[in-house]
Amino acid sequence: MSALVGTGSLVRLALRRDRVLLPAWLAVFVLMAAGSAGATVGIYPTAASRAQAAASINDTPSLVALYGLVYDPTSLGAVALIKMIAFGAALVAVLSVVVVVRHTRAEEEAGRLELVGATVVGRHAPLAAALLVAVAANVVLGLVTAASLVAAGLPAPSSAAFGLAWAGVGIAFAAVAAVAAQVTESGRAAIGTACAVLGAAYVLRAIGDTSAASGSGPGWLSWLSPVGWGQQVRPYAGDRWWVLLLPAGFAAVLTAAAYALVLRRDHGGGLLPDRPGRPTTAPSLRGPLALAWRLQRGSLLGWTAGFVLLGVVFGNVASGVGRLVTSPQAREMISRLGGEHALTDAFMATELGFVGVLAAAFGVQAALRLRTEETALRAEPLLATPVRRLAWAGSHLTVALAGTAVLLAGAGLGAGLAHAAGTHDAGQVGRVLLGALVHAPAAWVVTGVVVAAFGLAPRLVVAGWVALVAFLLLGVLGPVFRLDQWAMDLSPFTHVPRLPGGELSATPLVCLVLVAAALVVVGLAGFRRRDIG
Amino acid sequence: MATAISVSGLHKSFGRTHALDGLDLTVNTGEVHGFLGPNGAGKSTTIRILLGLLRADAGQVQLLGGDPWRDVTTLHRRLAYVPGDVTLWPNLTGGEVIDLLGRLRGGLNPRRRAELLDRFELDPRRKGRAYSKGNRQKVALVAALASDAELLILDEPTSGLDPLMEAVFRDCITEERRTGRTVLLSSHILAEVEALCDRVSIIRGGRTVESGTLAELRHLTRTSISAELAGPPDGLATLPGVHGVRVDGDRVRCEVDTSALDGVLAHLARTGVRSLVSQPPTLEELFLRHYQDDPHHQDDGAGVAQ
Structure with missing residues (x-):
C-alpha cells in the first residue's frame, strides 16, 4: 500500500498540533456527561420520581425534538443522560468534523500539505492520518466518558454503550467530513458542508422522534440519521449493541468514497473545475x-x-x-x-x-x-x-x-x-x-x-x-x-x-x-x- | 533635494525580540532606493511602520512630510505597496483585485492597467486560488504600477518572478524613475539592486550598517591582491587596512581596504614584484561582508570609514 506511506509520521504531526485542542475537548465532554449523571442521581432517587421525569419529557414534543425520547422511564441512566445522548453526540460530531478538515482540506488550502506531500508521503496518507486521529480521539473519548459515568454511579456495560454511541456518531461524521473535504476547495466550506449534513441529520431524527412519541407519522426517519443511531443504541434502556454496526458501516462506505474521490482530483483542487471569472470588477465592488x-x-x-x-x-x-x-x-x-x-x-x-x-x-x-x-x-x-x-x-x-x-x-x-x-x-x-x-x-x-x-x-x-x-x-x-x-x-x-x-x-x-x-x-x-x- | 522618507533612531520590539534597534533611513524624492539586509534584519518591520500598520516604540518617522501612524488616509492616497508575501482572496479574480485596490486608492489608469497586464503576461480572469506565487506577485505589481501614486514601496517584489518577468519589472521601474516617482525597493537580488538603485541602505539586526551610493559603498570594501614577490613579504600583515594575509614562500595573498591600497602597493614594490593580480570587490562580496554576522569585520569597516 504505497499510497499510505508516511501515514504514521502524519499522525504524529497531527497529534503534536492538536495536543491542546483534543485533551481540552475531551475534558469538556467528560465533564458534561459525568456532571449530568452526577447531578441527576441526587435529584431522582426513586424509580417513581424518575418515571415522572421521563413522562414529562416524553410528553413534551419540544423536548423530544431537541433531546429525543427516554426509552426506559425507570432507568436512572436513561433519564440522567437524556440531554446528552443526541445533543452531546452532535457536539462530538462537530469535533470530528473540525479535526478531519483541519488536517486535510485546511492544510491543503494553506499550502502546507504541498510541502509535506513532496516528501515520502503517499496519496492517501493525509486523509488516512486525519481519519485515524479522529477515530482514535472518538474511541478514547467514548471510553473515558464511559469510565467517568461509571464513577458517577451508573452501571458499567450501559455506560460503555453510551460512550460508544457517542463515538459512533463522531466517527460517522468524521467520514462525512472526509468526503466534504474532497468536494469543496476551502476548509471553511468543507466544515460548513459537513455541519449542514449534521444539522439535517439532527432535524431528521427530531421529526422521527416526535412522530414516534405521538405514535403516528414517520417514526422511521430517526433510523436515517446517524445522530439517531446513537440514540437507538438505547444505553441504559436495553443496550442494543448491534446498532453500533450502522455508524461503523456508514463510516466505512463514506471513507471508501472519499478515497475514490482523492484519486479523481488534483492537489489543491475540488471536484468542480475552476471556470474563468471576470477580467474586471463590477462597478459595485468599490x-x-x-x-x-x-x-x-x-x-x-x-x-x-x-x-x-x-x-x-x-x-x-x-x-x-x-x-x-x-x-x-x-x-x-x-x-x-x-x-x-x-x-x-x-x-x-x-x-x-x-x-x-x-x-x-x-x-x-x-x-x-x-x-x-x-x-x-x-x-x-x-x-x-x-x-x-x-x-x-x-x-x-x-x-x-x-x-x-x-x-x-x-x-x-x-x-x-x-x-x-x-x-x-x-x-x-x-x-x-x-x-x-x-x-x-x-x-x-x-x-x-x-x-x-x-x-x-x-x-x-x-x-x-x-x-x-x-x-x-x-x-x-x-x-x-x-x-x-x-x-x-x-x-x-x-x-x-x-x-x-x-x-x-x-x-x-x-x-x-x-x-x-x-x-x-x-x-x-x-x-x-x-x-x- | 526633498526627502520622501526620513527615519531616525527607530525602535520596535515584539515582546522580547528587538526587531528594530535604532534604524536610520533617508530616501530622497525621485530616487530608487535599495533596502537590503539579511532575512530577519527588520526590512519588513520598517516597511510596515512606514505604512502605519505597526506603531513605532521610539524614533522619528516622516513619510511624504507626514506621520505614517496619524495621517494614514492622506498618505496612503499618495503611495502604492507591494507586499513580499502576496495572498489573494481565493474567489476573486486577479482583475477584480487589481481594480479593487485601485479604486480604494482613488482610481487607476485603465490604459496603463491593460498595458501592464500585457507586459507581465497576466491573465486577469483567473481566481486568486489558481495563481502561482509568481502570478500573485504580478497581480500586486500591476495594481501598484497602474496607480499614479508618487511613492512605491516594494517589499521583495520580484520573488517568484521568472527572469523574463524580472526584466519587465526592471524596465517598469526604470520608466517610473524617469517620470519622477520615488521607489523604496527591498530586495535580495543584487543584480536588480545594481541595475536600478541610485542609493542603497544596508541594515542588519535592526540597525543601519551602511548607506550611500553603490560607488561610495564599493570604496569601503576590499580589493583582493595576489602577488609573487622577490623575497618574503615582511611586515605586510602589520600595515593598516590589510586583512587575511596568507604567505606561501614568495607568494602572498591578502585583502586590502580600498583606501589603504597605496601603502600596500608601495610596500610590495619595495620587496620587488614578479607578478601581481588585483581583483576589485564584487557586489556580492560587498553585501556578504555586511550580511555576515562577524563583529570584527564591521569594526574594521567603521574604522576605515572614519
Whole structure:
C-alpha cells in the first residue's frame, strides 16, 4: 500500500498540533456527561420520581425534538443522560468534523500539505492520518466518558454503550467530513458542508422522534440519521449493541468514497473545475463593505437557506404539537396551563431559543473573518490604501450583525408561515417572527465578545466560540445542575423574553444592545491602536 | 533635494525580540532606493511602520512630510505597496483585485492597467486560488504600477518572478524613475539592486550598517591582491587596512581596504614584484561582508570609514 506511506509520521504531526485542542475537548465532554449523571442521581432517587421525569419529557414534543425520547422511564441512566445522548453526540460530531478538515482540506488550502506531500508521503496518507486521529480521539473519548459515568454511579456495560454511541456518531461524521473535504476547495466550506449534513441529520431524527412519541407519522426517519443511531443504541434502556454496526458501516462506505474521490482530483483542487471569472470588477465592488459582502455573501446565503428550512420544520411540528399530546393527565395539565395554544407557544419559544444560539454562531464566524483576513495577510494590502482601519473592521462587523438579524428573520418567517398554514391563522406570522427577532440582541453580545477580543487580544479571538459554547451549556445544563440565577444570568440568552406566549419587555433587550455596543466600541478602540499582523 | 522618507533612531520590539534597534533611513524624492539586509534584519518591520500598520516604540518617522501612524488616509492616497508575501482572496479574480485596490486608492489608469497586464503576461480572469506565487506577485505589481501614486514601496517584489518577468519589472521601474516617482525597493537580488538603485541602505539586526551610493559603498570594501614577490613579504600583515594575509614562500595573498591600497602597493614594490593580480570587490562580496554576522569585520569597516 504505497499510497499510505508516511501515514504514521502524519499522525504524529497531527497529534503534536492538536495536543491542546483534543485533551481540552475531551475534558469538556467528560465533564458534561459525568456532571449530568452526577447531578441527576441526587435529584431522582426513586424509580417513581424518575418515571415522572421521563413522562414529562416524553410528553413534551419540544423536548423530544431537541433531546429525543427516554426509552426506559425507570432507568436512572436513561433519564440522567437524556440531554446528552443526541445533543452531546452532535457536539462530538462537530469535533470530528473540525479535526478531519483541519488536517486535510485546511492544510491543503494553506499550502502546507504541498510541502509535506513532496516528501515520502503517499496519496492517501493525509486523509488516512486525519481519519485515524479522529477515530482514535472518538474511541478514547467514548471510553473515558464511559469510565467517568461509571464513577458517577451508573452501571458499567450501559455506560460503555453510551460512550460508544457517542463515538459512533463522531466517527460517522468524521467520514462525512472526509468526503466534504474532497468536494469543496476551502476548509471553511468543507466544515460548513459537513455541519449542514449534521444539522439535517439532527432535524431528521427530531421529526422521527416526535412522530414516534405521538405514535403516528414517520417514526422511521430517526433510523436515517446517524445522530439517531446513537440514540437507538438505547444505553441504559436495553443496550442494543448491534446498532453500533450502522455508524461503523456508514463510516466505512463514506471513507471508501472519499478515497475514490482523492484519486479523481488534483492537489489543491475540488471536484468542480475552476471556470474563468471576470477580467474586471463590477462597478459595485468599490469599498470595504462591498468587499466584505462579496466575501461573505455565499456563506450568508447558505446559512439563510438552512435557517428558513429549519424554521419551516419547526413551524410544521409546532402546529401539530397539541395533537401529539394524548395522555389524559397531560391534556388536563395543558388546559390548566392555558390550553393547546400555550403549549404550542412554549414549544415555539423553546425552538426559537435554539435558533437564536445558532444565529449567534453565524455572527461569531462572520466576525472572526476579521482575524482570518489579518493573519492571512489579506488585510495588509487593503490597509495600505486610504481605507481607514475602522471602515475595514466595520465592514465585516456589519455583515456579522446584519447577517444575524437576517438569519433570525428567515427562521422566524419560515416558522411563522408554516405555523400559520397549519393553524389557518395568518396572525401567527408576526408573532413567531417577533419571537425569533428578539434573540438578535443576545446574539449580538456574542459577536461583541469576538470584536472585543479581536481588538484587545487578537490571539484570543477564539474566545467568541468559547463564550458561545459556555452560554449554550449554561442554557442546557443550568437547570440540570440547579445553578443559581446569577450564574444563569451570565448568558445573554437567559434575558431574552420567551416569545410567542411570554411577555415582551424592552428593558432586557435594550440592556443587551448596550452590552453588545460597549463590547464593540472597546474592541474597535483597541484595534485602532494596535499593531496589524 | 526633498526627502520622501526620513527615519531616525527607530525602535520596535515584539515582546522580547528587538526587531528594530535604532534604524536610520533617508530616501530622497525621485530616487530608487535599495533596502537590503539579511532575512530577519527588520526590512519588513520598517516597511510596515512606514505604512502605519505597526506603531513605532521610539524614533522619528516622516513619510511624504507626514506621520505614517496619524495621517494614514492622506498618505496612503499618495503611495502604492507591494507586499513580499502576496495572498489573494481565493474567489476573486486577479482583475477584480487589481481594480479593487485601485479604486480604494482613488482610481487607476485603465490604459496603463491593460498595458501592464500585457507586459507581465497576466491573465486577469483567473481566481486568486489558481495563481502561482509568481502570478500573485504580478497581480500586486500591476495594481501598484497602474496607480499614479508618487511613492512605491516594494517589499521583495520580484520573488517568484521568472527572469523574463524580472526584466519587465526592471524596465517598469526604470520608466517610473524617469517620470519622477520615488521607489523604496527591498530586495535580495543584487543584480536588480545594481541595475536600478541610485542609493542603497544596508541594515542588519535592526540597525543601519551602511548607506550611500553603490560607488561610495564599493570604496569601503576590499580589493583582493595576489602577488609573487622577490623575497618574503615582511611586515605586510602589520600595515593598516590589510586583512587575511596568507604567505606561501614568495607568494602572498591578502585583502586590502580600498583606501589603504597605496601603502600596500608601495610596500610590495619595495620587496620587488614578479607578478601581481588585483581583483576589485564584487557586489556580492560587498553585501556578504555586511550580511555576515562577524563583529570584527564591521569594526574594521567603521574604522576605515572614519
